[in-house]
Amino acid sequence: MALANAVDTTQELLDAQSHVWNLMFSHISSMSLKSAIQLGVPDAIHKHNEPITLSQLADALSINKAKSPALFRLMRILVHSKIFDKVKIEHEEEAYSLTRASRLLLRDEPLSFAPLALVGIDAIMVDPFHHMAEWFNDECTSPFSTRNGSGLFEFIGNDRVFNQVFNEGMASDARFVGSILVEKCKHVFEGLTTLVDVGGGTGTVAKIVADAFPDLKCVVLELPHVIAGLEGSENLSFVSGDMFEFIPPADAVFFKWIFHYWSDEDCIKILGRCKDAIASSKEKGGKVIIVEMVVDCEKQEDEAIETQLCMDMLMMEEWAKLFSAAGFLNYKITPILGLRSVIEVFLS
Known part of the structure; x- marks a missing residue:
């Protein structure tokens, strides 16, 4: 041959x-x-x-x-x-x-990555990629929707076992990210008096930030089944709600690893709610703070790029276009969290 x-x-x-x-x-x-x-x-x-x-x-x-x-x-x-x-x-x-x-990956390590690793390689998260070719030809917003008939968060709300696995994974990542944020990114929170952590789970990041900045009032906005029974503190509170419907007013709105689960259209809707939430704080520097992976093939090492490109397959969107479409005029990206970056998005 x-x-x-x-x-x-x-x-x-x-x-x-x-x-x-x-x-x-x-x-x-x-x-x-x-x-x-x-x-x-x-x-x-x-x-x-x-x-x-x-x-x-x-x-x-x-x-x-x-x-x-x-x-x-x-x-x-x-x-x-x-x-x-x-x-x-x-x-x-x-x-x-x-x-x-x-x-x-040690279970007793305070910053253990094991729970999040188990989420990322769980069959529920992996199986949708067997349906990617099918997804390119249907009307669903993600391969996950193609496979399961619903978005990730709707699925989690209806699956008690995976809901627990997912929340434990997000909490472990929150501990890791939160500890680095208050050490390396203090400038992001300086000058703020109020902060809403949207989709903040059980409040792990918000609590770390609230402890580091006692004068900063932190609110966690989450779905009812996630925060049921949780109690806040003097500068930390929990609000049950849907980010597509309403985000409480604040100087800044914070998202950690939220946007890559949604379509471009949904991300623009969420950013629109953020715009409403920080509108009254515009003169005080109101902003949206996003912790996500940002693909930059020119500056990262090969291993980092491979992971970022894989995550980009989950996201399939461009930050600049999303911000512009939602009416934000400026943004700043700080690559300080290893594979992830801190993105600050401003109204002016």
């Missing part, structure tokens, strides 16, 4: 095929990560307090002994992914240790 392209060498074709193979099976890396978190591999290594051998790890996890070879393969791919490290101990025996990445 002739080569696909006469100018390509056999090696070039094999390299191209290898590249496609890698993409075909890239999901196995994320599923391996999911398995490691669910099995408690990071915690077992941490509890061992020193590099752990494969047999010691199998005992710690209480796995089926017949599946130890599979555990070796699981650890090998996660070492390759730099989740764990492989080291030599006495008698040249191989053992596994934690990396910075796997330390973020």
Whole structure:
């Protein structure tokens, strides 16, 4: 059989095929990560307090002994992914240790990333991408809607089990983001007297901000089932409501990881509500504060760009066009949160 392209060498074709193979099976890396978190591999290594051998790890996890070879393969791919490290101990025996990445997956780590990781690779979040080709030809706003017949937040409100998984994931991310915001982005909140955290979950970020700025009154706007039974404090309160209908007046409206779940049209509607909410604070510098991923292929490293482009497939929108369409005249992007940025959007 002739080569696909006469100018390509056999090696070039094999390299191209290898590249496609890698993409075909890239999901196995994320599923391996999911398995490691669910099995408690990071915690077992941490509890061992020193590099752990494969047999010691199998005992710690209480796995089926017949599946130890599979555990070796699981650890090998996660070492390759730099989740764990492989080291030599006495008698040249191989053992596994934690990396910075796997330390973020420890369940008792205050800034644990494990709950959010489990949300991102949950079947409910992954399965819609099997329907992307179908989505390009239908009228749904997202592949998630194509697959499930509703948007993400409507689905969450009707699924008690995933609702808990999702809220735990968002809370873990909120702790991580909130701690960095008040340390590295104090200027974003300085001069504000009131702030509304829209879709702020159980108030994790708002509480961190409220504690850091005692004179700032923070309000969390959320759906009823999310904030049921929650109590506020002197400068933190909860309001039940729908951001498409109303956002309480404030100097600033805050969003963390909200916009990528909605269509462009819905984002413009939300921004319109923000515009109404901060209108009376225009002279005092009223603004919208957004924490999201911003694709900038010229400034980021390859690994960061890959993640941002994947997130962009969730979003499929351009920030500047959204802000302009909603009537905002200016914005500022500060890439300070690793893969994500802080976007400040102004009326003038």
